[in-house]
Amino acid sequence: MTNVIEVQDISKRFTIHHERNQTLKERILHPRSGSSEIFDALSDINFTVAQGETLGIVGHNGSGKSTLLKCICGVLKPTTGQIRLRGNLAALLELGAGFQHELSGRDNVYLYGSMLGFTRKMVDAIFDDVVAFSELEHFIDTPVKFYSSGMYVRLAFAVAVNVNPDILVVDEVLAVGDERFQAKCIDRIRRFQREGRTILLVTHQADTVRAICDRAIVLDHGNMIADGPVTEALRIFRERLLGDVIDHRPGGSGVVTIDGLSAPSGSFEVRHGSSLRFDATLTCDHAVSGNLVIEVFTRTGLLVSRNDAEASPVTLRPGVNKVGVELANVPLLDGVYDLNVGLVEPQGATMLAWREKAASLQVLYDGRSSGVVAIESSVTQW
Ligand SMILES: Nc1ncnc2c1ncn2[C@@H]1O[C@H](COP(=O)(O)OP(=O)(O)O)[C@@H](O)[C@H]1O
Ligand SMILES: [Mg+2]
Structure with a gap:
């Protein structure tokens, strides 16, 4: 498999200047007075992405995900290292990137297209598809400053998927639209996957990563702490998040642990259609209130159900x-x-405690349906 993205030893250092309140004269005499602070948003990041692969990028807020995508898209220049890309790339970066607020949706489509190397004629050819996908027929001549964030993302997504990119980069934005539109975007992403395009996806939603990514990397304070199968990467991400919550509590108190689950009947066996009772044992060093989350996964990593916590x-x-x-x-x-x-x-x-694979649930079923759940179905011949 050919690599279409190669990220080699990428670091990004920001220098933040804290200017003291100065008079103009002071500022001219001592232009860089005040303290400055260096901040490493990314340190020694290395990975490659093969053609046709969908890579998820997860990490806590501020872990460097957007900075990494901006380096890959060429919006930011990394402090060290190099990035090689094969093919053309369309990116949906964080909200706010790209569009000119005073211009209409229509003009922004042309502008964005030209930024991606499209001539006016080429944009003409895709324009109707863009508008149809965005469902903004009635607003396409309205300045985008009057758009809601959902409308904005719809238009940006519609352009990015219609310019025929080899590499599609998506930062968070999927979470912005309504659920129906999100599903439409995910459908389109799946079509891209079938067409062998390469996708980089940053998202907060573990479910989305599980549903569409082949592999994931985990960023933690600018370091890459995992690169591997989605289930494994998400486990590491969760454990790290949880570690952070515990470490950062003042005085180190406030630890809650989930010691385990036990079923009164002695086993986690349940017949299809019947109920299972079990106990969770939690230990804490102070009184704490929280909501209990229960997730059921298939062995292939599909989330079957999460309760209403x-x-x-x-x-x-x-x-x-x-x-x-x-x-x-x-x-x-x-x-x-x-x-x-x-x-x-x-x-x-905020996760107070988490226990992955706290128990295995064995389900017994005598019927002949197959799959994960039974959907009652009947067939009538008229
Ligand atoms: N232009 C910048 N100048 C200084 N610090 C920045 C800049 N852009 C991002 N950062 C800092 O870099 C870190 C990583 O940010 P970002 O990549 O946006 O994280 P994420 O997308 O994972 O939430 C954050 O601490 C952020 O404050
Ligand atoms: Mg971000």
């Missing part, structure tokens, strides 16, 4: 706690599934 609040006392969980009317077909269990902060995203 907000509907599963728990309050833990210092010491050992047992929390009862019931999975009702399990609709799975026979096979072995993995259970992940986590505790998240009531307000949302």
Whole structure:
């Protein structure tokens, strides 16, 4: 397989100047007074991407994902190292990149096209497809400053996928649109995959990475800490996030651990359509409230279900706690599934504790359907 992207020893150092309040005269006499601080947003990043591969890039906020993509797209010059690309590239960088706010959607399509090396004639040829994909027929002559962020992304995505790129680079933006439009983008990405194009995808959504990437890399404070199969990379990403949460708590207190799961019946076996009860044991060194997250995965890494964590609040006392969980009317077909269990902060995203593959769930099913879940179906001949 030929490599279409080669990233070699890439580092990016930002120098941030903290100017003191100065008079104009002082500023002219001592142009660089005030302190400056260097910050390594990326350190020694190395990886290659083969033609037709879809690479996911994950990492906490500020880990350097956008900086890396900007270096790959040539928007930023890396401090050291080199990047080689084979083929033409279209990028959807962070919101705000690319479009001229005063110009209409139409003019921006032409502008963006010319930035990607398209002549006016070439843009004419794809224009209708771009507008149709973006669903902005009625707004295409409106200045984009009046667009919502969702509309903005729709137009940018529509251009990027219609300019026929060999490499498509997408930073976060998929999360902006509504769900229906997201699904449409993902359909288009899948078509790109079938056509053998190469895709780099930065996203917060582990599900999206699982659903579409062949491989993922994990960034952590500018270092690449994993490069490998998606399931493995996501596990490392989660463990690192969790490590951060624990390390950064003042005084080192506030540790919650999920010690394990135990089923009263002694096994995690359940018949299709019936329910399974089990207990999760959590230990903490102070009282803590959180929501319990339960995920069920197939062995091939497909998320079958995540519960509504907000509907599963728990309050833990210092010491050992047992929390009862019931999975009702399990609709799975026979096979072995993995259970992940986590505790998240009531307000949302911070993971207080996480246990990957806390138990394997064995599902027994006598019927003859195959797949992951049973969908009742009937056939009538008229
Ligand atoms: N132009 C810049 N000048 C100084 N620091 C920057 C600049 N761009 C990004 N950074 C810093 O580099 C780090 C990585 O940023 P970024 O690549 O945007 O992270 P991510 O996309 O993973 O959230 C952050 O700490 C950010 O503040
Ligand atoms: Mg970013």
